[in-house]
Amino acid sequence: MFSQRELERYKRQMMLFGNEGQEQLKKSTVVIAGAGGIGSPVALYLAVAGVGTIKIVDNDMVEQSNLNRQILHNERDIGKKKVDSAAETLQAINPDITVWAIHTTIDAKNAKSLVGNADGIVDAMDNFPTRYLLNDVAIVKKIPLFHGAIRGFYGQATTIIPGTSACLRCIFPKAPPKEVFPVIGVTPGVIGAVQATEVIKYLLNKGELLTNRLFIWDGMRSLAEDVRVEKNPDCEACGTKKERRQKRK
């Protein structure tokens, strides 16, 4: 059931997917891993769309140098925990959703419990080791993972439906080297919007997902392309050979 305020708020999108679709969004829980450049647009768009419960996880504090891209936070938030600043922004923009702010570092011990029974995991991380952890949890729990990453004017995104599509390790078996990456705020804006679109489509069971496709954005050329990717049977995270090995044990 929706309040009058909610009906008014979601009026224009309910033209697309009706009461039923909106209910679907409302009863969903999405975990957003990272409240930075990508986490910001993803969280904002999922909040305004009315995704009922958003769990946002980050271990950082807001710094001045974040503000060129991390649009959940503003000048007054400097020094605050990013997740607290994020929760304030999200609740202000949509008081009809529930936001959980979790200030912690995602690691091998807590990743599974942080994800819990969420309907989707958004990868808004800034490093591959944590992404691989999220990928493992997604596979074990059979929860979709919405990947996005950026550098400069370039970005990539893909959607992983465990069991049916290529996982993050199938596509990127080795992590690129660590670096302080250059970035302009519009790039995570584009990639985050793509990821949020994927989450919404998945929750509504509508459209065609970015599974087995890597979306590649070249902001310098304003060119979006996708390349076909496929499951790797030898993948160390999801490979069928690995499954067979485990079954034998």
Place this chain on the structure above:
Amino acid sequence: MRYKKREETEEKMSVMIRFFAQFRELLGTDIITEPLSGGALADLIKEVASKNKEGYDAIFNENGAFREFVIIMKNGKRLDTAHAENARVADGDEIAVFPPVAGG
């Protein structure tokens, strides 16, 4: 003479190399090459990348092998970097060379 020329062109193939992201900035993209038939994929990329040292070094390590995180696709199918060393190219192939990005 004319006849011979035509024969030569028949032996040549056309292979498109597409670089993405930083590789594209350094090396350009959609480069159409005309290697001789049966050429090695790694040699072809090396040849094209050698026009810019920074671009070459971004793709290959000091031993001339592909850096392990580089993504190489041949006609939309990913080749792991070890296989790409020995892969051959054929006429009409499209090779994509892509650096994953990691920021968020």
